Amino acid sequence: MRLFLRLEQLFRQARHYSQGGAVWDCRAVVATLNEIVALLSRNDIKSELLKELERFSGALGKMLGHQHINPDALKSVLDQLDAASQRLHGHSGRIGCRVTENDLFKSVAQRTAIPGGTCSFDLPAYHFWLERDAERRRDESAEWLDSFRPVQDGVGLVLGLLRDSAAGIWETAHGGFFQKTLDHGSPVQLLRVAVPIELPYFAEISGGKHRFSVRFLSGLSNERPVQCSEDVPFQLTSCML
Numbered sequence: 001m002r003l004f005l006r007l008e009q010l011f012r013q014a015r016h017y018s019q020g021g022a023v024w025d026c027r028a029v030v031a032t033l034n035e036i037v038a039l040l041s042r043n044d045i046k047s048e049l050l051k052e053l054e055r056f057s058g059a060l061g062k063m064l065g066h067q068h069i070n071p072d073a074l075k076s077v078l079d080q081l082d083a084a085s086q087r088l089h090g091h092s093g094r095i096g097c098r099v100t101e102n103d104l105f106k107s108v109a110q111r112t113a114i115p116g117g118t119c120s121f122d123l124p125a126y127h128f129w130l131e132r133d134a135e136r137r138r139d140e141s142a143e144w145l146d147s148f149r150p151v152q153d154g155v156g157l158v159l160g161l162l163r164d165s166a167a168g169i170w171e172t173a174h175g176g177f178f179q180k181t182l183d184h185g186s187p188v189q190l191l192r193v194a195v196p197i198e199l200p201y202f203a204e205i206s207g208g209k210h211r212f213s214v215r216f217l218s219g220l221s222n223e224r225p226v227q228c229s230e231d232v233p234f235q236l237t238s239c240m241l
Helices: 004-016 023-042 045-061 071-089 102-110 122-130 134-146 149-164
Strands: 169-173 175-182 190-194 202-207 212-218 231-238
Touching: 004 045, 004 134, 004 149, 023 102, 023 122, 023 134, 045 071, 045 149, 071 149, 102 122, 102 169, 122 190, 134 149, 149 190, 149 231, 169 175, 190 202, 212 231
Parallel strands: none
Antiparallel strands: 169 231, 175 212, 190 231, 202 212
8 A cells, every 4th residue: 555655646747847847847747757667667567557447346346235325326435446457457568668778768767866966967868858849749748658558547546446445434543643453354454534624733643553543733843743742633535445
């Protein structure tokens, strides 16, 4: 789930910058794509994603015929899961190979470890591409992003269903601290914490096999965060499928 969440953020980031026409937007897209490629190269995302999609299909398929379940809505979700699995199965070769085998992208990726390594004097071909027509650059960036579409859609579907799998419950963190024991019979895959916007705190979540804890911290950008001393009401959602 951590890997899926990281990929979701990177895909959103890349899509956001791909809408811009400035050179700096294009640089941000390429840099984000490089992070996506690095994540995928270190993890077998295709098999992990297929495993989750198939597991979701099995869990939701057992609900067919249940009197409190809308059969049309459930069938629509099952069809989406099946379509996402088929797209991944039908993708031959490595995910994103259109990007990783591109000479321009490879030259940029080799220089990203060097601070400021993508300057015009280091990569004149990259600089030339960046100075081309903005619409053409956007089209090429969109093509690169689309090569990751099977993973992006699959990750979005898994996380979307997981987030919607439970309703939030109001809890109180006494003295800024909350702890709860986990039920081994119902493994939680994702925890969501919502804090009233008027409260000047943020949540730090940690967990293990047996329990998890939530601490509420405060602190400005130039201060070290410290745990608050007052009781904090918050909404906790334990997501599982």
